[in-house]
Amino acid sequence: MNEGLPYMRPGRVVGLLGGSFDPAHEGHAHISREALKRFALDELWWLVSPGNPLKSRGPAPLDQRMARARAVMDHPRVRISDFEARAGTRYTAETLQALIRTSPGVRFVWLMGADNLAQLDQWQDWRWIMEHVPVGVLARPGQRIAARNAKAADIYRQARLHGYASRLLARGSAPRWCFVNVPMVDISSSEIRARGLWTTRGGVGA
Numbered sequence: 001m002n003e004g005l006p007y008m009r010p011g012r013v014v015g016l017l018g019g020s021f022d023p024a025h026e027g028h029a030h031i032s033r034e035a036l037k038r039f040a041l042d043e044l045w046w047l048v049s050p051g052n053p054l055k056s057r058g059p060a061p062l063d064q065r066m067a068r069a070r071a072v073m074d075h076p077r078v079r080i081s082d083f084e085a086r087a088g089t090r091y092t093a094e095t096l097q098a099l100i101r102t103s104p105g106v107r108f109v110w111l112m113g114a115d116n117l118a119q120l121d122q123w124q125d126w127r128w129i130m131e132h133v134p135v136g137v138l139a140r141p142g143q144r145i146a147a148r149n150a151k152a153a154d155i156y157r158q159a160r161l162h163g164y165a166s167r168l169l170a171r172g173s174a175p176r177w178c179f180v181n182v183p184m185v186d187i188s189s190s191e192i193r194a195r196g197l198w199t200t201r202g203g204v205g206a
């Protein structure tokens, strides 16, 4: 049972971009295209979260966030998935365990923007994540210093792969992570919400 995700042959490399996507925007699409190239991914799956465990405010309804995500990211190698809601997982470590169980032999890479690297040490079982899944981090405006000072980056400094070798990220075993300095797109979901372009009940604002 793969909870709605496609069958992937063992050995294929799948990047996972988890997020609230409340709403999805061009920044997500941009880092996805960059990640496909920079980390030599075969596919990339957006995991539209039922809700970030660290955020107190609940996001817009999942079906509306999924619909917006599909409209923003139309790419033959990117899939938009509600795997976490289907599998009943919320924490990333649990989600990764479920994915590894359902897709044996597939090489997963966890992807995130630099802001999330700075907070990674607050995630549930974050060391398990680092020890089991390679992590690709993409530059985000204003987050360079926070990412550089991240506790996770310091603890796992020996496991860091240089940006120029990013295409090898999934070719070795964890712990292994890589920060890539991609061109940056300065946009966030919170800014879109603040401008009233996405209502808290979902959908495009009036």
Ligand SMILES: Nc1ncnc2c1ncn2[C@@H]1O[C@H](COP(=O)(O)OP(=O)(O)OP(=O)(O)O)[C@@H](O)[C@H]1O
Binding pocket: 017, 018, 019, 020, 021, 022, 027, 028, 031, 111, 112, 113, 114, 115, 116, 138, 139, 140, 141, 185, 186, 187, 188, 189, 190, 191
């Ligand atoms: N403009 C961007 N540049 C780089 N990474 C980004 C960008 N926007 C989002 N990301 C990354 O995409 C993932 C999902 O992001 P998320 O859905 O939380 O969007 P967000 O814009 O960060 O939302 P919010 O403003 O509500 O925190 C996270 O890993 C985040 O770091």
Ligand SMILES: O=C(O)c1ccc[n+]([C@@H]2O[C@H](COP(=O)([O-])O)[C@@H](O)[C@H]2O)c1
Binding pocket: 017, 018, 019, 020, 021, 047, 049, 051, 052, 053, 054, 055, 090, 091, 092, 093, 116, 122, 123, 124
């Ligand atoms: O597992 C955790 O403890 C955890 C804590 C915070 C965030 N995450 C995940 O990080 C991803 C980005 O979250 P967000 O809300 O910043 O888009 C999303 O997949 C979340 O489920 C996971």
